[in-house]
Amino acid sequence: MKNPLHYVKVAAAKALTKLVMQALANARSEPQNRASWPTKAQASGISKRFMKNFNNYFDEIGIPLIEQAKSETDEFASLSQIGHYHLEAMVAMEGMVKQRREAEIAGMSSLTVRLESMLPGIRVDEANNPFDPEQIADCFNEAIKPMELEAQHLLKVYEEFDKSVFGELESIVTEINTMMISMKVLPELETHPQDSAKHLEGKVAEHAQPLLQQVEENPKIESEPESKSAHDSSQSSVNENSKSTEQTPPAVSASKIARTDWLAHMQQLLHSKSGQSHALVKHATENVEIASNTEMAADEERMQVQQESLLELLDRVQFNLQNSSKNSSAPSETNAAGVAQAINESLKQAQENGELGPIQAQSADVINLIVVLFDIIEKDEALLAVLKELVRRIQIVMMKIALRDTSFFYCQDNPARRLIDELIHAGVGWTQSSKLDANPVYHTTKRILKMLLDEPKPDNDYIETLLGELRQAKTRALGKTLALESRILNLPTLTDHPDDIDAFVRQKIHERIRNRDLDPFIQILLKTYIHNFLFKLVTREGFKGQSWKSVVSTLDVLLWTMQPEKQFGDLERFKRVNPRLLENLSKFLSIGGASKSKITKIMRQLKQIQEFTFYQAEAGIRPEHSEDQESFTSNVILSTRGRKEVPPLKKDDPNVVRIGGLPLDSWIEFRGSSGERLRCTLASKIESIDKLFFTNSDGEKVLEITRLRLAHELKAGTVRVISEGMIMKRAMQSVIAYLSKTSRTGARAEDS
Structure with missing residues (x-):
């Protein structure tokens, strides 16, 4: 078959x-x-x-x-x-x-x-x-x-x-x-x-x-009916949905599935035999009185009162945890399990004192799902200690947001989810805590998290504001202006806004030459004729199409040929791509306003600079690097260091496949000679020369490597891929996988 x-x-x-x-x-x-x-x-x-x-x-x-x-x-x-x-x-x-x-x-x-x-x-x-x-x-x-x-x-x-x-x-x-x-x-x-x-x-x-x-x-594959599992009263509505999908034809099944939201599916797993085998899934609500969804729905006013009482209780738990963290010299138990324990104690005490009645079944499920979600996020290898501490602070805030708006569990555009994504993406590279005091993004992150914690009822608009501030801080740190790009995208007619397009093109050129050791002639060329060409291109086509991508890629190849630092095999790559590169550049210059005689002179000088960079490399003349760049390059442990060539790997080798599919903004981690963590993010790829370029969290290039060499490093275990894309999507998928798999501890307890 x-x-x-x-x-x-x-x-x-x-x-x-x-x-x-x-x-x-x-x-x-x-x-x-x-x-x-x-x-x-x-x-x-x-x-x-x-x-x-x-x-x-x-x-x-x-x-x-x-x-x-x-x-x-x-x-x-x-x-x-x-x-x-x-x-x-x-x-x-x-x-x-x-x-x-x-x-x-x-x-x-x-x-x-x-x-x-x-x-x-x-x-x-x-x-x-x-x-x-x-x-x-x-x-x-x-x-x-x-x-x-x-x-x-x-x-x-x-x-x-x-x-x-x-x-x-x-x-x-x-x-x-x-x-x-x-x-x-x-x-x-x-x-x-x-x-x-x-x-x-x-x-x-x-x-x-x-x-x-x-x-x-x-092949003819018959659909098996879903097995019925006994859920408690809190799952009555979920069971009704699951029964309706039993033994239905495929075409009908699609519609039934569409009616059942992602949260209901997670609730089913939460109350399944495998889900209940995990102690963590019921830690926050164990021995707490819970009312079924049907019972609470019959009295809407009572349900609203109980919901507000529950949110106020969570406010108090959050306040107490923050104070205990400030007043104690020992590290506080603010991890997922510690938060669950604090919530459980407060819920039981409030119900014993008559301050809180039975909580709605769905609310209990939301609380437990958030506990599991944050436990998974905390254990993600992308999070170092300083980032874990920041994420732990917002667990109860996100719990309250999810109680008010359950789209948190299934909508990728939910502002709270995107805030977590942006927060973690910003902090993956914070490997040196001693340098955080000088990191503006870190300070912005702390400030907006404090604002989030202090806001009684953060709605989507408020979170969007915080999200915008964090993004602005990240883009400023990289020498970008987010507002300008957003404005260009929203312009109805580009030709009527030449000043905005001019500023945008200058920004994109600055991003390309930032932190590069380039000959002054190249910098002038980029700011004149190449600038004029890009201006015309954006005016006619915008910057989201294939033409823009092709042009930017060509400019990346140009800048690569002009950099003084060379690696083994670069000369052969250069000879292969340069004829077509110069041909394309001559067209760019022509559209940018250069005369034929001027283009001839520019081409002659470009070739001289390219040849000189290879002469520098052969003579051992190395460009100056920043302290961080030098530290990374000299300390990183590479299994292929010093080897001019590495043996080929099959194209279906899992390491080759993994590196070949690595998306931009992925983070990888090496170890330094003293055991320190050295992290960098994939900033760009140039397919035509088979090169990957990685930068540190400040946007400085720290690694240039071929796919094959990086695949060998992955195979040797000297590098790990620690983050591919945003965390919330894979964390939600991990919650489902976690609840679908029976806990070994739970299984052993049941057997005994």
Whole structure:
């Protein structure tokens, strides 16, 4: 029997290709297109190429990007040669992709988790997810490219593609999730709770055949009914939902799942046999009187009074823990278990004194889930002592927020969740506590956390304000201005705001040359002709499209060739990419206003500087580094240090796959010669020269390394990947995994 992933690929390819064919048919139905394009034969060819491209993209999920990527210094066509309509069509497609991504396709996060479960050791994200709108758009663009359509026809086809393919993408994702559930791929994982059940039912009904029936090779797998587990009275409403999904066909199951939110699923696991085997899940509410949800719902006024009393009690617990921490010389027990113990004692005492009646079952579940969540966050290896202490302070605050708004558990855009993400991401690199007094981001973090603790009822708007302050502090520390980029994104017409675009381009150039030891000629070139070129590019296309990415990548290659520090193999890489690099740069300069004679002189001087940097390296002349850069470079323990070449590894080697899929902003950790932790974050990649560039928390480059060398370091155990992306998403998934697995301690106690 073939791998289930094969059947998912075949089903998705067929369904998406059918939608592409519909888009092409709709484009031809326009009166002005009938006589010219597309014919049935042409449409068939495009559809076949699309299906082939999609299958190839799907097969490449687990292949490192260096194996897939074309050279990022491919020829960049002069903007002056792009007609208005072609430019409009390009921008239109990029806008469609952006719009679909921002809309948060229902069920996509669950689909991503399921794909990752079938691909051990591989991270699935926007860069390699074949269901991502940009990947699907790329498949279509490559399929339609040989037609060399006229611009106005291309724009019309893109519009129909947006309606027919992107417009139905959510239903495809829903059906693929349903298919994977029937194949027993994480059947307990539910779709996004904000999915509209009515919407999904309509989408599923529109397809005459479920995807399982469309795949001729697909094995017949019968859906087993969910096992009934005895829950206490607090789970009566949850049980009703779970019963309704038993022994239902796949198409119906998708709609039922959509009605059951993520919190209800976590509650089911919390009260399951495996969940209850963990002492921590009931620590905060053990021996506390709890009323069922049904009982409390019958008396809404009583429920509101009890909720407010519970929140006031949590305020007192928070206040007492803060004071005990200030007044005691010994470290306070403010970890998750310690907080749970304090809450439990206060709840029992309040009920004994008659100050608090039975608490609602859902409130008890929320409290226990937050305890488990923060226990998992605290144990994440990305958090060092100073960061753990900051996170522990806000556990009860987040508990109160979740009690008021349960979207905390399922909405990734929840402001409180994003604040935790930003807080931890800001502090992952705080490895040297002695330097924190001079760290402005650390001081901002402490200040906004104090504001959060002091605010009686922090709502979403208040948290958004704190979130904005933290982001501003982070961007200022890196020499950026967040407000400017946000303003550019929100401008209705770029051509009417030249001053903003000029400032934005200057900022982006500054980010590129910050902390670099560059020849003054290069700096002047970037601030004149290259600046003019970037100004024209942003004015015409904005800075979120593929053209901007290609140009920035080309400039990164230019700056790499100009840096005085070289490594073994760099000369060969330089010889391979430089001819195309200089060709592209001459086009940039021409669009930027340089004359032909001026371009010739600039090219001559660029080559001289490039050659001189290699001469410096051969002569052993090293550039000056900051104290932090020098400390990292000299102290880091590398298994490949001193080796000119390292042996190749197979492309499916798990270490190669892990490094190949490492997203930007990931943090890795080395050990120093004295045992100290040395952390750095992936700041940029240059595919064409196979280089990864890492910076410290201050934005200074501390490591330049090839994927192969880093894979060898990972294999040797000299480096660890400690953080890939934001923490809250993986922490929530870890809560589900934790509750789904029986505790060994609980199992032993039961056996005895």
